[in-house]
Amino acid sequence: MDKNFEPIEQLYLSQAFDTESDEEQMLTECKMIARTYALAENAVVSMGDNRRNCSYCYFSGVADVLGISPEERVSQLPSLYENFIFDRCHPDDLSRRHAEEIAFLRYIAGNSTPQHYRDYVLCNYLRVKDACGEYRWVKHRMIPLATDKNGCLLLCACIYTLATDEDRKAKFTNTRTGEVRILTNKDYENILSKREMEVLRLIDQGLLSKEISDNLCISINTVNRHRQNILQKLKVDRAIEACKLAHVMGLL
Amino acid sequence: MDKNFEPIEQLYLSQAFDTESDEEQMLTECKMIARTYALAENAVVSMGDNRRNCSYCYFSGVADVLGISPEERVSQLPSLYENFIFDRCHPDDLSRRHAEEIAFLRYIAGNSTPQHYRDYVLCNYLRVKDACGEYRWVKHRMIPLATDKNGCLLLCACIYTLATDEDRKAKFTNTRTGEVRILTNKDYENILSKREMEVLRLIDQGLLSKEISDNLCISINTVNRHRQNILQKLKVDRAIEACKLAHVMGLL
Numbered sequence: 001m002d003k004n005f006e007p008i009e010q011l012y013l014s015q016a017f018d019t020e021s022d023e024e025q026m027l028t029e030c031k032m033i034a035r036t037y038a039l040a041e042n043a044v045v046s047m048g049d050n051r052r053n054c055s056y057c058y059f060s061g062v063a064d065v066l067g068i069s070p071e072e073r074v075s076q077l078p079s080l081y082e083n084f085i086f087d088r089c090h091p092d093d094l095s096r097r098h099a100e101e102i103a104f105l106r107y108i109a110g111n112s113t114p115q116h117y118r119d120y121v122l123c124n125y126l127r128v129k130d131a132c133g134e135y136r137w138v139k140h141r142m143i144p145l146a147t148d149k150n151g152c153l154l155l156c157a158c159i160y161t162l163a164t165d166e167d168r169k170a171k172f173t174n175t176r177t178g179e180v181r182i183l184t185n186k187d188y189e190n191i192l193s194k195r196e197m198e199v200l201r202l203i204d205q206g207l208l209s210k211e212i213s214d215n216l217c218i219s220i221n222t223v224n225r226h227r228q229n230i231l232q233k234l235k236v237d238r239a240i241e242a243c244k245l246a247h248v249m250g251l252l
Numbered sequence: 253m254d255k256n257f258e259p260i261e262q263l264y265l266s267q268a269f270d271t272e273s274d275e276e277q278m279l280t281e282c283k284m285i286a287r288t289y290a291l292a293e294n295a296v297v298s299m300g301d302n303r304r305n306c307s308y309c310y311f312s313g314v315a316d317v318l319g320i321s322p323e324e325r326v327s328q329l330p331s332l333y334e335n336f337i338f339d340r341c342h343p344d345d346l347s348r349r350h351a352e353e354i355a356f357l358r359y360i361a362g363n364s365t366p367q368h369y370r371d372y373v374l375c376n377y378l379r380v381k382d383a384c385g386e387y388r389w390v391k392h393r394m395i396p397l398a399t400d401k402n403g404c405l406l407l408c409a410c411i412y413t414l415a416t417d418e419d420r421k422a423k424f425t426n427t428r429t430g431e432v433r434i435l436t437n438k439d440y441e442n443i444l445s446k447r448e449m450e451v452l453r454l455i456d457q458g459l460l461s462k463e464i465s466d467n468l469c470i471s472i473n474t475v476n477r478h479r480q481n482i483l484q485k486l487k488v489d490r491a492i493e494a495c496k497l498a499h500v501m502g503l504l
Contacts, residue, residue, distance in 0.1 A: 039281075040370075040395060042371060061428040118292075136430070143292060163430065164432045167419070171416075173416045175293050175313065175413060176294045177414070
């Protein structure tokens, strides 16, 4: 620990995740970051590992406030979903958070390079039930910590602390430049193509694929391809969830 | 890193800094925390070690923004003063920061126990000259990380990031409860006793110790004792600095 951290910063910034040992080193470093937030800020931290499809979790003081039981406090979860938070979260806020994450990841992919993803932080606010069953405002920060050599996001930390700010607007921050971007509906524009929006609008009206096919004069295969793309872009499993999310985003 | 951090949290929270090896372990852990903030938030971090009278420093992206030269980026400073920030800081903000730190440390000493000092964060804002010589708002967070078995503060991290908040009021936050206290002039009340205030007021009027002694009908030794106590309580070296600080605190 005494040594200067420059070599590790180089590892993050200059990208060389091409060998197994580099990836192990990177994972160790990112776990240390996640664990440190728990230690220093009483946070609950979940770090998602997109390749292994699991999460590494760290629990400190806020876990007691939220009444997260000993059984829920596992150090590694077999999914990217930290259900110990999601299950306690107000459903409206969970959808909004989902929408804001999509906008955030889309924003950094469009405005930065993988080497600089970790300069960006998404900060938003959620109502989460505490140990007494009352909703508390919780601050959620998402930091994309590591990418692979192809620029895919590998590790992303979600840090949960009790909200102490008056202002609860979702924002993207660049920690290197100090630039702040308050999220607006504009951040959701163009996520779906014009055609995908037409298909989604008809799905939302309750039309079946066959009916959509007739309505738009396209083949049913094309409708199904659009459906798949919509689900993928909105990172949901079912069309009904896509519709709900599109309403949250102000697209429908 | 893979292991659960519970044992380390125990070390912080249950206090057992009575052996050399525990202290080494604690120092290593706290250095990791300081270094992690630099890595994850592009921060400049200085962790003061009150016993060894030195600071451990970590530099990331913000160091470039502030134009901190390679010569200034030493990993260990032989004092508690991070001059790479202080020298760039607006003089008014440096005094205010000093006043706010005194109020903070006094607040936690009066309202918490050493085991829980690290639940508290002081957050305030400073104008610091950047690489172009222009003042930038910098956010300063101070986290008291470790105390010795007598409850004395041993290690305290100062984390500097670019300010992204609209609101620049100094505040104390309890990360365990979410409680926030906005600093007011009330936080500076009663730092000095009534008699010490009388002495300081006369010093501020330019009176010498002999004159103060005559004026208050107390011995010159007593005046000098009060002088010493004032300097100690306000953590300054000279009476003129004490007067300046008392003006910032609204005491004079």
